[in-house]
Amino acid sequence: MLIVAALTLALYWPLMLWVNAGAAQRSLDSGAELGCATAIACATQLRNPVLPAPAQLVRSLRTMSVPPLAVTSVPYNTLVTAGETLVGLLIATVLGILLAVALVTSRAFERVTLPWLIASQTVPVIALAPMLAVVLGQYGVQGWLPKALIAAYIAFFPVAVGVAAGLRSPDPMQEDLLTTYRASGWQTFWKLRLPASLPFLFTSLKVAATAALIGSIVAEISTISFSGLGKMLAENSRASDTLALWVIMLYGAGLGIALVAALGLIERLVTPWRAGQPR
Protein backbone atom coordinates (compact mmCIF):
# COMPACT_ATOMS: atom_id res chain seq x y z
CA MET A 1 0.00 0.00 0.00
CA LEU A 2 2.84 2.39 0.88
CA ILE A 3 4.73 1.50 -2.30
CA VAL A 4 1.73 2.44 -4.43
CA ALA A 5 1.36 5.71 -2.53
CA ALA A 6 5.05 6.51 -3.05
CA LEU A 7 4.79 5.66 -6.76
CA THR A 8 1.75 7.90 -7.19
CA LEU A 9 3.48 10.77 -5.41
CA ALA A 10 6.59 10.30 -7.54
CA LEU A 11 4.53 10.38 -10.73
CA TYR A 12 2.55 13.43 -9.60
CA TRP A 13 5.36 15.94 -10.09
CA PRO A 14 6.12 15.22 -13.80
CA LEU A 15 2.39 14.85 -14.53
CA MET A 16 1.71 18.25 -12.98
CA LEU A 17 4.53 19.84 -14.98
CA TRP A 18 3.28 18.23 -18.21
CA VAL A 19 -0.37 19.26 -17.69
CA ASN A 20 0.40 22.80 -16.61
CA ALA A 21 3.16 23.55 -19.12
CA GLY A 22 0.67 24.19 -21.95
CA ALA A 23 -1.31 26.74 -19.97
CA ALA A 24 1.91 28.35 -18.74
CA GLN A 25 3.24 28.59 -22.33
CA ARG A 26 -0.01 30.23 -23.43
CA SER A 27 0.10 32.86 -20.71
CA LEU A 28 3.79 33.47 -21.46
CA ASP A 29 2.95 33.95 -25.14
CA SER A 30 0.23 36.42 -24.24
CA GLY A 31 2.90 38.49 -22.52
CA ALA A 32 1.67 38.23 -18.93
CA GLU A 33 4.08 39.18 -16.13
CA LEU A 34 4.64 35.90 -14.34
CA GLY A 35 8.07 36.43 -12.87
CA CYS A 36 9.48 33.34 -14.51
CA ALA A 37 11.29 32.61 -17.75
CA THR A 38 10.33 29.21 -19.18
CA ALA A 39 7.07 27.26 -19.37
CA ILE A 40 8.43 24.55 -17.07
CA ALA A 41 9.43 27.07 -14.44
CA CYS A 42 6.06 28.79 -14.67
CA ALA A 43 4.14 25.51 -14.38
CA THR A 44 4.47 25.61 -10.59
CA GLN A 45 3.43 29.27 -10.32
CA LEU A 46 0.15 29.45 -12.24
CA ARG A 47 -2.71 31.19 -10.48
CA ASN A 48 -5.27 28.72 -11.86
CA PRO A 49 -3.37 25.48 -12.45
CA VAL A 50 -5.02 22.33 -13.76
CA LEU A 51 -3.05 20.35 -11.18
CA PRO A 52 -1.55 22.50 -8.43
CA ALA A 53 2.10 22.15 -7.48
CA PRO A 54 2.59 20.58 -4.05
CA ALA A 55 4.10 23.77 -2.64
CA GLN A 56 1.09 25.80 -3.82
CA LEU A 57 -1.32 23.26 -2.36
CA VAL A 58 0.43 23.23 1.01
CA ARG A 59 0.47 27.03 1.08
CA SER A 60 -3.28 27.35 0.40
CA LEU A 61 -4.05 24.51 2.77
CA ARG A 62 -2.28 26.46 5.50
CA THR A 63 -3.86 29.84 4.72
CA MET A 64 -7.36 28.35 4.42
CA SER A 65 -7.33 26.29 7.62
CA VAL A 66 -5.74 28.77 10.06
CA PRO A 67 -7.47 29.72 12.43
CA PRO A 68 -9.46 26.46 12.35
CA LEU A 69 -12.70 27.73 13.89
CA ALA A 70 -13.08 31.05 12.04
CA VAL A 71 -16.26 31.39 9.97
CA THR A 72 -14.28 31.63 6.71
CA SER A 73 -11.92 28.73 7.36
CA VAL A 74 -12.40 25.31 5.79
CA PRO A 75 -12.27 23.14 8.97
CA TYR A 76 -15.20 25.03 10.51
CA ASN A 77 -17.28 24.65 7.36
CA THR A 78 -16.36 20.97 7.16
CA LEU A 79 -17.72 20.51 10.68
CA VAL A 80 -20.98 22.22 9.69
CA THR A 81 -21.39 19.92 6.69
CA ALA A 82 -20.47 16.90 8.80
CA GLY A 83 -23.22 17.73 11.29
CA GLU A 84 -25.85 18.05 8.57
CA THR A 85 -24.68 14.80 6.99
CA LEU A 86 -24.81 12.86 10.25
CA VAL A 87 -28.34 14.02 11.10
CA GLY A 88 -29.40 13.24 7.53
CA LEU A 89 -27.82 9.80 7.72
CA LEU A 90 -29.61 9.07 10.97
CA ILE A 91 -33.00 10.01 9.49
CA ALA A 92 -32.20 8.01 6.36
CA THR A 93 -31.24 4.90 8.35
CA VAL A 94 -34.45 4.88 10.39
CA LEU A 95 -36.57 5.59 7.31
CA GLY A 96 -34.69 3.07 5.16
CA ILE A 97 -35.04 0.22 7.68
CA LEU A 98 -38.76 0.90 8.17
CA LEU A 99 -39.29 0.97 4.40
CA ALA A 100 -37.29 -2.23 3.92
CA VAL A 101 -39.38 -4.04 6.54
CA ALA A 102 -42.58 -2.81 4.87
CA LEU A 103 -41.29 -3.85 1.44
CA VAL A 104 -40.38 -7.35 2.63
CA THR A 105 -43.55 -7.99 4.63
CA SER A 106 -46.13 -6.70 2.14
CA ARG A 107 -46.00 -7.57 -1.52
CA ALA A 108 -48.89 -5.17 -2.22
CA PHE A 109 -46.88 -2.31 -0.69
CA GLU A 110 -43.84 -3.27 -2.74
CA ARG A 111 -45.79 -3.40 -6.00
CA VAL A 112 -47.36 -0.01 -5.40
CA THR A 113 -44.36 1.93 -4.09
CA LEU A 114 -41.09 0.36 -5.27
CA PRO A 115 -41.13 1.86 -8.79
CA TRP A 116 -41.71 5.30 -7.27
CA LEU A 117 -39.00 4.84 -4.64
CA ILE A 118 -36.62 4.16 -7.52
CA ALA A 119 -37.98 7.08 -9.48
CA SER A 120 -37.51 9.37 -6.48
CA GLN A 121 -33.77 8.71 -6.66
CA THR A 122 -33.46 10.02 -10.20
CA VAL A 123 -35.15 13.30 -9.32
CA PRO A 124 -32.28 15.76 -9.26
CA VAL A 125 -32.34 17.04 -5.69
CA ILE A 126 -30.68 20.29 -6.60
CA ALA A 127 -33.95 21.31 -8.28
CA LEU A 128 -36.02 20.30 -5.28
CA ALA A 129 -33.69 21.91 -2.77
CA PRO A 130 -34.71 25.58 -3.22
CA MET A 131 -38.41 24.63 -3.23
CA LEU A 132 -37.98 22.47 -0.15
CA ALA A 133 -36.21 25.35 1.57
CA VAL A 134 -39.06 27.75 0.76
CA VAL A 135 -41.81 25.32 1.75
CA LEU A 136 -40.04 24.28 4.96
CA GLY A 137 -39.23 27.93 5.69
CA GLN A 138 -42.96 28.68 5.75
CA TYR A 139 -43.29 26.24 8.61
CA GLY A 140 -40.35 27.75 10.49
CA VAL A 141 -37.80 25.10 9.54
CA GLN A 142 -34.59 26.87 8.55
CA GLY A 143 -30.83 26.66 8.74
CA TRP A 144 -29.22 23.22 8.85
CA LEU A 145 -32.40 21.12 9.06
CA PRO A 146 -33.46 21.47 5.37
CA LYS A 147 -29.97 20.34 4.36
CA ALA A 148 -30.17 17.33 6.65
CA LEU A 149 -33.58 16.45 5.16
CA ILE A 150 -32.22 16.68 1.62
CA ALA A 151 -29.25 14.52 2.66
CA ALA A 152 -31.69 11.99 4.12
CA TYR A 153 -33.73 12.10 0.91
CA ILE A 154 -30.74 10.94 -1.15
CA ALA A 155 -29.43 8.48 1.43
CA PHE A 156 -32.56 6.52 2.41
CA PHE A 157 -32.73 4.62 -0.87
CA PRO A 158 -29.46 2.64 -0.66
CA VAL A 159 -30.36 1.71 2.92
CA ALA A 160 -33.86 0.56 1.98
CA VAL A 161 -32.70 -1.49 -1.01
CA GLY A 162 -29.75 -3.00 0.85
CA VAL A 163 -31.71 -3.94 3.96
CA ALA A 164 -34.55 -5.37 1.88
CA ALA A 165 -32.08 -7.60 0.04
CA GLY A 166 -30.52 -8.54 3.39
CA LEU A 167 -33.86 -9.45 4.96
CA ARG A 168 -34.47 -11.79 2.02
CA SER A 169 -30.97 -13.28 2.13
CA PRO A 170 -31.24 -16.14 4.71
CA ASP A 171 -30.64 -19.59 3.37
CA PRO A 172 -33.91 -21.50 2.68
CA MET A 173 -32.49 -24.32 4.81
CA GLN A 174 -32.34 -21.99 7.80
CA GLU A 175 -35.92 -20.83 7.19
CA ASP A 176 -37.04 -24.44 7.00
CA LEU A 177 -35.15 -25.21 10.20
CA LEU A 178 -36.98 -22.42 12.04
CA THR A 179 -40.27 -23.71 10.62
CA THR A 180 -39.52 -27.13 12.11
CA TYR A 181 -38.80 -25.37 15.42
CA ARG A 182 -42.32 -23.92 15.10
CA ALA A 183 -40.94 -20.38 15.27
CA SER A 184 -43.46 -17.62 14.70
CA GLY A 185 -43.06 -15.14 11.85
CA TRP A 186 -41.89 -12.53 14.34
CA GLN A 187 -39.28 -14.89 15.81
CA THR A 188 -38.01 -15.79 12.35
CA PHE A 189 -37.72 -12.10 11.60
CA TRP A 190 -35.95 -11.23 14.84
CA LYS A 191 -33.60 -14.20 15.13
CA LEU A 192 -32.83 -14.96 11.47
CA ARG A 193 -33.73 -12.19 9.05
CA LEU A 194 -32.54 -9.20 11.05
CA PRO A 195 -29.05 -10.59 11.87
CA ALA A 196 -28.76 -11.77 8.26
CA SER A 197 -29.47 -8.25 7.04
CA LEU A 198 -26.83 -6.55 9.22
CA PRO A 199 -23.88 -7.03 6.83
CA PHE A 200 -26.07 -5.67 4.02
CA LEU A 201 -27.07 -2.75 6.26
CA PHE A 202 -23.48 -1.72 6.83
CA THR A 203 -22.48 -2.13 3.20
CA SER A 204 -25.34 0.12 2.16
CA LEU A 205 -24.73 2.53 5.05
CA LYS A 206 -21.26 3.18 3.66
CA VAL A 207 -22.82 4.01 0.30
CA ALA A 208 -25.51 6.06 2.03
CA ALA A 209 -22.92 8.04 4.02
CA THR A 210 -21.25 9.32 0.86
CA ALA A 211 -24.67 9.88 -0.71
CA ALA A 212 -25.76 11.91 2.33
CA LEU A 213 -22.56 13.93 2.12
CA ILE A 214 -23.29 14.66 -1.54
CA GLY A 215 -26.83 15.59 -0.55
CA SER A 216 -25.84 18.08 2.10
CA ILE A 217 -23.21 19.69 -0.13
CA VAL A 218 -25.66 19.96 -3.03
CA ALA A 219 -28.24 21.40 -0.66
CA GLU A 220 -25.75 24.01 0.51
CA ILE A 221 -25.02 24.97 -3.09
CA SER A 222 -28.63 25.40 -4.08
CA THR A 223 -30.28 26.85 -0.98
CA ILE A 224 -29.40 30.01 0.84
CA SER A 225 -26.59 29.07 3.20
CA PHE A 226 -23.90 30.93 5.05
CA SER A 227 -21.58 28.07 5.97
CA GLY A 228 -20.64 24.61 4.83
CA LEU A 229 -18.40 23.09 2.18
CA GLY A 230 -21.05 23.49 -0.53
CA LYS A 231 -21.30 27.22 -0.03
CA MET A 232 -17.50 27.52 -0.24
CA LEU A 233 -17.46 25.37 -3.40
CA ALA A 234 -20.09 27.51 -5.09
CA GLU A 235 -18.32 30.76 -4.16
CA ASN A 236 -14.88 29.65 -5.29
CA SER A 237 -16.21 28.02 -8.45
CA ARG A 238 -17.77 31.33 -9.41
CA ALA A 239 -14.51 33.11 -8.58
CA SER A 240 -12.53 30.47 -10.55
CA ASP A 241 -10.18 30.02 -7.59
CA THR A 242 -8.83 26.59 -8.55
CA LEU A 243 -6.46 26.32 -5.61
CA ALA A 244 -9.28 26.90 -3.13
CA LEU A 245 -11.40 24.30 -4.96
CA TRP A 246 -8.60 21.78 -4.54
CA VAL A 247 -8.31 22.50 -0.84
CA ILE A 248 -12.08 22.18 -0.34
CA MET A 249 -12.07 18.96 -2.36
CA LEU A 250 -9.35 17.54 -0.09
CA TYR A 251 -11.37 18.43 2.99
CA GLY A 252 -14.53 16.93 1.48
CA ALA A 253 -12.60 13.77 0.63
CA GLY A 254 -11.26 13.65 4.17
CA LEU A 255 -14.74 14.02 5.58
CA GLY A 256 -16.13 11.26 3.34
CA ILE A 257 -13.28 8.93 4.26
CA ALA A 258 -13.71 9.67 7.97
CA LEU A 259 -17.46 8.93 7.80
CA VAL A 260 -16.95 5.60 6.04
CA ALA A 261 -14.09 4.66 8.35
CA ALA A 262 -16.27 5.36 11.38
CA LEU A 263 -19.01 3.15 9.93
CA GLY A 264 -16.44 0.40 9.32
CA LEU A 265 -15.44 0.61 12.97
CA ILE A 266 -19.07 0.30 14.08
CA GLU A 267 -19.53 -2.59 11.66
CA ARG A 268 -16.67 -4.50 13.35
CA LEU A 269 -18.30 -3.98 16.74
CA VAL A 270 -21.83 -4.91 15.66
CA THR A 271 -21.10 -7.85 13.36
CA PRO A 272 -18.00 -9.43 14.95
CA TRP A 273 -18.72 -12.77 13.24
CA ARG A 274 -17.69 -11.16 9.95
CA ALA A 275 -14.62 -9.42 11.33
CA GLY A 276 -12.18 -12.07 10.13
CA GLN A 277 -13.49 -12.13 6.57
CA PRO A 278 -11.91 -10.19 3.76
CA ARG A 279 -13.97 -7.21 2.81
Add this chain to the structure above:
Amino acid sequence: MASRAATLATDRTGRRPGPGGLVLALGLALLLAAVWNVWSFPLDAVPPGRKALSLALIVLGLGAGVSGLAALARRMTGVLPALLAALLALVAVEGLLRAYGVPPGLIPTPTRVATALYRSRVVLLGDARVTFVQEALLGYLAGVGAGIVVALAAVRFPFLERGALPYAGLFASIPIVALAPVIVKAFGLEWPSKAIIVAITVFFPVVVNVVRGLQGANPLLLDLMRTYAVTPAAAFRLVRVPSALPFLFNALKIGSTLALIGAIVGEFFGTTGQGLGFRIQIEAGRFNLDIVWAAIVIASVLGLAFYGAISWLEARFTGWHASRRHSR
Protein backbone atom coordinates in the same frame (compact mmCIF):
# COMPACT_ATOMS: atom_id res chain seq x y z
CA MET B 1 -39.91 -25.77 -4.30
CA ALA B 2 -40.32 -22.27 -5.64
CA SER B 3 -43.19 -23.36 -7.87
CA ARG B 4 -44.92 -24.99 -4.90
CA ALA B 5 -44.71 -21.73 -2.99
CA ALA B 6 -46.11 -19.91 -6.00
CA THR B 7 -49.17 -22.18 -6.30
CA LEU B 8 -49.78 -21.86 -2.56
CA ALA B 9 -49.73 -18.09 -2.87
CA THR B 10 -52.25 -18.00 -5.73
CA ASP B 11 -54.51 -20.40 -3.84
CA ARG B 12 -54.48 -18.21 -0.77
CA THR B 13 -55.23 -14.99 -2.59
CA GLY B 14 -57.42 -16.53 -5.29
CA ARG B 15 -59.97 -17.59 -2.67
CA ARG B 16 -61.05 -14.02 -1.92
CA PRO B 17 -61.51 -11.99 -5.09
CA GLY B 18 -62.70 -8.82 -3.28
CA PRO B 19 -64.23 -5.74 -4.91
CA GLY B 20 -60.87 -3.87 -5.01
CA GLY B 21 -61.36 -2.61 -8.56
CA LEU B 22 -64.77 -1.13 -7.83
CA VAL B 23 -63.57 0.65 -4.67
CA LEU B 24 -60.58 2.03 -6.56
CA ALA B 25 -62.83 3.33 -9.37
CA LEU B 26 -65.10 4.97 -6.78
CA GLY B 27 -62.10 6.69 -5.17
CA LEU B 28 -60.86 7.93 -8.52
CA ALA B 29 -64.32 9.27 -9.39
CA LEU B 30 -64.49 11.16 -6.06
CA LEU B 31 -61.04 12.70 -6.71
CA LEU B 32 -62.02 13.74 -10.23
CA ALA B 33 -65.18 15.32 -8.82
CA ALA B 34 -62.99 17.25 -6.35
CA VAL B 35 -60.86 18.63 -9.20
CA TRP B 36 -63.89 19.46 -11.38
CA ASN B 37 -65.47 21.28 -8.42
CA VAL B 38 -62.71 23.94 -8.35
CA TRP B 39 -61.53 23.68 -11.99
CA SER B 40 -63.11 26.84 -13.39
CA PHE B 41 -61.87 29.24 -10.67
CA PRO B 42 -58.58 31.17 -10.84
CA LEU B 43 -56.15 30.01 -8.17
CA ASP B 44 -56.57 33.02 -5.87
CA ALA B 45 -60.39 33.13 -5.99
CA VAL B 46 -61.76 29.77 -4.88
CA PRO B 47 -64.93 30.30 -2.77
CA PRO B 48 -64.58 28.81 0.78
CA GLY B 49 -67.61 26.53 0.28
CA ARG B 50 -66.21 24.97 -2.87
CA LYS B 51 -62.81 24.59 -1.20
CA ALA B 52 -64.28 22.70 1.78
CA LEU B 53 -66.30 20.44 -0.55
CA SER B 54 -63.22 19.63 -2.61
CA LEU B 55 -61.17 18.84 0.49
CA ALA B 56 -63.86 16.48 1.79
CA LEU B 57 -64.06 14.76 -1.62
CA ILE B 58 -60.27 14.38 -1.69
CA VAL B 59 -60.13 12.77 1.77
CA LEU B 60 -62.94 10.35 0.89
CA GLY B 61 -61.51 9.61 -2.55
CA LEU B 62 -58.01 8.96 -1.23
CA GLY B 63 -59.36 6.64 1.46
CA ALA B 64 -61.39 4.61 -1.01
CA GLY B 65 -58.66 4.65 -3.64
CA VAL B 66 -55.87 3.48 -1.31
CA SER B 67 -57.92 0.66 0.23
CA GLY B 68 -59.14 -0.46 -3.20
CA LEU B 69 -55.59 -0.36 -4.55
CA ALA B 70 -54.25 -2.33 -1.57
CA ALA B 71 -56.78 -5.07 -2.20
CA LEU B 72 -56.03 -5.05 -5.91
CA ALA B 73 -52.23 -5.04 -5.60
CA ARG B 74 -52.24 -8.30 -3.68
CA ARG B 75 -53.24 -10.10 -6.85
CA MET B 76 -51.63 -7.98 -9.54
CA THR B 77 -48.04 -7.96 -10.67
CA GLY B 78 -46.05 -5.68 -12.94
CA VAL B 79 -46.13 -1.90 -13.04
CA LEU B 80 -49.92 -1.50 -13.13
CA PRO B 81 -50.39 -1.04 -9.33
CA ALA B 82 -47.65 1.58 -9.27
CA LEU B 83 -49.19 3.42 -12.24
CA LEU B 84 -52.61 3.39 -10.56
CA ALA B 85 -51.05 4.75 -7.36
CA ALA B 86 -49.43 7.55 -9.36
CA LEU B 87 -52.73 8.36 -11.06
CA LEU B 88 -54.46 8.60 -7.67
CA ALA B 89 -51.69 10.78 -6.27
CA LEU B 90 -51.61 13.08 -9.30
CA VAL B 91 -55.37 13.71 -9.31
CA ALA B 92 -55.32 14.30 -5.55
CA VAL B 93 -52.40 16.74 -5.85
CA GLU B 94 -54.15 18.60 -8.68
CA GLY B 95 -57.26 18.91 -6.50
CA LEU B 96 -55.32 20.01 -3.40
CA LEU B 97 -53.21 22.60 -5.24
CA ARG B 98 -56.29 24.07 -6.95
CA ALA B 99 -58.41 24.05 -3.79
CA TYR B 100 -55.72 25.78 -1.75
CA GLY B 101 -54.76 28.07 -4.62
CA VAL B 102 -51.02 27.37 -4.32
CA PRO B 103 -49.21 29.74 -6.72
CA PRO B 104 -47.50 27.99 -9.67
CA GLY B 105 -44.26 29.77 -8.72
CA LEU B 106 -44.14 27.56 -5.62
CA ILE B 107 -45.55 24.25 -6.86
CA PRO B 108 -47.21 24.03 -10.31
CA THR B 109 -50.20 21.70 -10.74
CA PRO B 110 -49.68 18.44 -12.66
CA THR B 111 -51.73 19.69 -15.64
CA ARG B 112 -49.49 22.75 -15.98
CA VAL B 113 -46.42 20.51 -15.91
CA ALA B 114 -47.96 18.25 -18.57
CA THR B 115 -48.66 21.27 -20.77
CA ALA B 116 -45.10 22.53 -20.35
CA LEU B 117 -43.80 19.05 -21.11
CA TYR B 118 -45.72 19.03 -24.40
CA ARG B 119 -44.91 22.62 -25.42
CA SER B 120 -41.15 22.47 -24.85
CA ARG B 121 -40.68 18.83 -25.85
CA VAL B 122 -38.12 19.63 -28.58
CA VAL B 123 -35.81 21.57 -26.25
CA LEU B 124 -36.20 19.10 -23.42
CA LEU B 125 -35.53 16.06 -25.60
CA GLY B 126 -32.37 17.74 -26.89
CA ASP B 127 -31.31 18.34 -23.29
CA ALA B 128 -32.11 14.74 -22.41
CA ARG B 129 -29.95 13.48 -25.29
CA VAL B 130 -26.94 15.46 -24.06
CA THR B 131 -27.42 14.59 -20.38
CA PHE B 132 -28.44 10.97 -20.69
CA VAL B 133 -26.83 9.55 -23.82
CA GLN B 134 -23.59 11.50 -23.94
CA GLU B 135 -22.85 12.26 -20.30
CA ALA B 136 -24.55 9.60 -18.18
CA LEU B 137 -24.53 6.57 -20.50
CA LEU B 138 -21.05 6.97 -22.01
CA GLY B 139 -19.58 7.83 -18.60
CA TYR B 140 -21.38 4.87 -17.04
CA LEU B 141 -20.10 2.41 -19.62
CA ALA B 142 -16.55 3.73 -19.31
CA GLY B 143 -16.68 3.63 -15.50
CA VAL B 144 -18.14 0.10 -15.36
CA GLY B 145 -15.67 -1.24 -17.93
CA ALA B 146 -12.67 0.26 -16.17
CA GLY B 147 -14.02 -0.90 -12.81
CA ILE B 148 -14.35 -4.54 -13.92
CA VAL B 149 -10.90 -4.54 -15.50
CA VAL B 150 -9.29 -3.11 -12.37
CA ALA B 151 -11.20 -5.55 -10.14
CA LEU B 152 -10.03 -8.52 -12.23
CA ALA B 153 -6.47 -7.23 -12.10
CA ALA B 154 -6.69 -6.76 -8.33
CA VAL B 155 -7.90 -10.34 -7.83
CA ARG B 156 -5.26 -11.72 -10.20
CA PHE B 157 -2.31 -9.77 -8.75
CA PRO B 158 -2.28 -9.76 -4.94
CA PHE B 159 0.22 -6.90 -5.02
CA LEU B 160 -2.39 -4.63 -6.59
CA GLU B 161 -5.08 -5.84 -4.22
CA ARG B 162 -3.02 -5.05 -1.15
CA GLY B 163 -1.45 -1.92 -2.63
CA ALA B 164 -4.18 -0.18 -4.58
CA LEU B 165 -7.50 -1.51 -3.35
CA PRO B 166 -7.52 0.33 -0.01
CA TYR B 167 -7.34 3.51 -2.08
CA ALA B 168 -10.37 2.45 -4.12
CA GLY B 169 -12.32 2.29 -0.89
CA LEU B 170 -11.01 5.70 0.11
CA PHE B 171 -11.79 7.30 -3.24
CA ALA B 172 -15.28 5.78 -3.27
CA SER B 173 -16.08 7.88 -0.21
CA ILE B 174 -15.12 11.20 -1.81
CA PRO B 175 -18.26 13.22 -2.56
CA ILE B 176 -18.60 13.77 -6.34
CA VAL B 177 -19.89 17.29 -5.94
CA ALA B 178 -16.60 18.28 -4.36
CA LEU B 179 -14.84 16.72 -7.34
CA ALA B 180 -17.17 18.16 -9.98
CA PRO B 181 -15.98 21.81 -10.05
CA VAL B 182 -12.32 20.78 -10.23
CA ILE B 183 -12.98 18.37 -13.11
CA VAL B 184 -15.13 20.86 -15.01
CA LYS B 185 -12.37 23.46 -14.62
CA ALA B 186 -9.74 20.97 -15.80
CA PHE B 187 -11.56 19.33 -18.73
CA GLY B 188 -13.69 22.19 -20.04
CA LEU B 189 -17.37 22.94 -20.31
CA GLU B 190 -18.21 20.40 -23.03
CA TRP B 191 -19.96 17.11 -22.26
CA PRO B 192 -16.78 14.98 -21.80
CA SER B 193 -16.03 16.64 -18.46
CA LYS B 194 -19.42 15.48 -17.18
CA ALA B 195 -18.92 11.99 -18.61
CA ILE B 196 -15.63 11.85 -16.68
CA ILE B 197 -17.43 12.81 -13.47
CA VAL B 198 -19.98 10.04 -14.07
CA ALA B 199 -17.26 7.49 -14.88
CA ILE B 200 -15.39 8.30 -11.66
CA THR B 201 -18.63 8.07 -9.67
CA VAL B 202 -19.49 4.65 -11.07
CA PHE B 203 -15.93 3.26 -11.09
CA PHE B 204 -15.33 2.84 -7.36
CA PRO B 205 -18.54 1.04 -6.35
CA VAL B 206 -17.94 -1.40 -9.22
CA VAL B 207 -14.33 -2.10 -8.19
CA VAL B 208 -15.13 -2.56 -4.51
CA ASN B 209 -18.19 -4.76 -5.13
CA VAL B 210 -16.69 -6.95 -7.84
CA VAL B 211 -13.52 -7.66 -5.85
CA ARG B 212 -15.66 -8.49 -2.86
CA GLY B 213 -17.85 -10.78 -4.92
CA LEU B 214 -14.95 -12.55 -6.61
CA GLN B 215 -13.29 -13.21 -3.27
CA GLY B 216 -16.50 -14.11 -1.48
CA ALA B 217 -16.80 -17.33 -3.48
CA ASN B 218 -17.68 -20.31 -1.33
CA PRO B 219 -14.31 -21.93 -0.30
CA LEU B 220 -15.97 -25.36 -0.28
CA LEU B 221 -16.84 -24.98 -3.96
CA LEU B 222 -13.30 -23.85 -4.76
CA ASP B 223 -11.91 -26.92 -2.95
CA LEU B 224 -14.35 -29.09 -4.85
CA MET B 225 -13.05 -27.66 -8.14
CA ARG B 226 -9.52 -28.46 -7.02
CA THR B 227 -10.41 -32.07 -6.24
CA TYR B 228 -11.97 -32.33 -9.71
CA ALA B 229 -8.64 -31.03 -11.14
CA VAL B 230 -10.47 -28.22 -12.96
CA THR B 231 -8.17 -25.68 -14.60
CA PRO B 232 -7.90 -22.36 -12.74
CA ALA B 233 -9.57 -20.53 -15.63
CA ALA B 234 -12.58 -22.84 -15.61
CA ALA B 235 -12.82 -22.66 -11.81
CA PHE B 236 -12.82 -18.89 -12.10
CA ARG B 237 -15.62 -18.99 -14.66
CA LEU B 238 -17.70 -21.61 -12.84
CA VAL B 239 -17.37 -20.44 -9.23
CA ARG B 240 -15.95 -16.95 -8.89
CA VAL B 241 -17.86 -15.21 -11.69
CA PRO B 242 -21.30 -16.44 -10.56
CA SER B 243 -20.55 -15.49 -6.96
CA ALA B 244 -19.52 -12.00 -8.08
CA LEU B 245 -22.59 -11.35 -10.26
CA PRO B 246 -25.01 -10.34 -7.46
CA PHE B 247 -22.41 -7.90 -6.15
CA LEU B 248 -21.77 -6.54 -9.64
CA PHE B 249 -25.47 -5.95 -10.26
CA ASN B 250 -25.82 -4.28 -6.87
CA ALA B 251 -23.06 -1.86 -7.92
CA LEU B 252 -24.62 -1.39 -11.37
CA LYS B 253 -27.95 -0.43 -9.82
CA ILE B 254 -26.40 2.01 -7.37
CA GLY B 255 -24.31 3.40 -10.23
CA SER B 256 -27.32 3.90 -12.51
CA THR B 257 -28.97 6.27 -10.06
CA LEU B 258 -25.68 8.00 -9.24
CA ALA B 259 -24.83 8.43 -12.94
CA LEU B 260 -27.75 10.74 -13.67
CA ILE B 261 -27.23 12.75 -10.49
CA GLY B 262 -23.53 13.05 -11.32
CA ALA B 263 -24.24 14.28 -14.83
CA ILE B 264 -26.84 16.79 -13.65
CA VAL B 265 -24.74 18.08 -10.75
CA GLY B 266 -21.74 18.39 -13.07
CA GLU B 267 -23.79 20.66 -15.32
CA PHE B 268 -24.32 23.10 -12.47
CA PHE B 269 -20.63 23.99 -12.56
CA GLY B 270 -20.64 24.96 -16.21
CA THR B 271 -22.07 23.80 -19.54
CA THR B 272 -22.28 24.92 -23.12
CA GLY B 273 -25.99 25.73 -22.79
CA GLN B 274 -27.59 22.30 -23.11
CA GLY B 275 -28.52 19.54 -20.73
CA LEU B 276 -31.25 18.80 -18.19
CA GLY B 277 -29.20 20.12 -15.27
CA PHE B 278 -28.50 23.37 -17.06
CA ARG B 279 -32.21 23.73 -17.97
CA ILE B 280 -33.33 23.05 -14.40
CA GLN B 281 -30.89 25.55 -12.95
CA ILE B 282 -31.66 28.36 -15.38
CA GLU B 283 -35.46 27.93 -15.32
CA ALA B 284 -35.51 27.61 -11.51
CA GLY B 285 -33.70 30.95 -11.41
CA ARG B 286 -36.53 32.45 -13.49
CA PHE B 287 -39.19 30.84 -11.22
CA ASN B 288 -40.37 29.00 -14.34
CA LEU B 289 -41.16 25.91 -12.32
CA ASP B 290 -43.45 24.32 -14.96
CA ILE B 291 -40.41 23.63 -17.12
CA VAL B 292 -38.25 22.68 -14.14
CA TRP B 293 -40.76 19.98 -13.20
CA ALA B 294 -41.09 18.88 -16.83
CA ALA B 295 -37.31 18.41 -16.93
CA ILE B 296 -37.48 16.53 -13.63
CA VAL B 297 -40.16 14.25 -15.08
CA ILE B 298 -37.97 13.47 -18.09
CA ALA B 299 -34.93 12.82 -15.88
CA SER B 300 -37.00 10.50 -13.67
CA VAL B 301 -38.42 8.55 -16.61
CA LEU B 302 -34.95 8.09 -18.09
CA GLY B 303 -33.53 7.05 -14.73
CA LEU B 304 -36.36 4.60 -14.20
CA ALA B 305 -35.88 3.06 -17.64
CA PHE B 306 -32.15 2.77 -16.97
CA TYR B 307 -32.71 1.09 -13.60
CA GLY B 308 -35.41 -1.15 -15.08
CA ALA B 309 -33.09 -2.34 -17.84
CA ILE B 310 -30.42 -3.28 -15.30
CA SER B 311 -32.96 -5.02 -13.06
CA TRP B 312 -34.11 -7.02 -16.06
CA LEU B 313 -30.54 -8.11 -16.77
CA GLU B 314 -30.09 -8.95 -13.09
CA ALA B 315 -33.19 -11.14 -13.06
CA ARG B 316 -31.93 -12.95 -16.16
CA PHE B 317 -28.42 -13.57 -14.86
CA THR B 318 -28.84 -14.01 -11.10
CA GLY B 319 -32.33 -15.45 -10.76
CA TRP B 320 -30.90 -18.29 -8.69
CA HIS B 321 -29.61 -16.08 -5.86
CA ALA B 322 -31.27 -16.34 -2.44
CA SER B 323 -32.12 -12.63 -2.27
CA ARG B 324 -34.21 -12.91 -5.47
CA ARG B 325 -35.80 -16.26 -4.81
CA HIS B 326 -39.07 -14.83 -3.52
CA SER B 327 -39.47 -11.97 -5.94
CA ARG B 328 -40.97 -13.16 -9.15
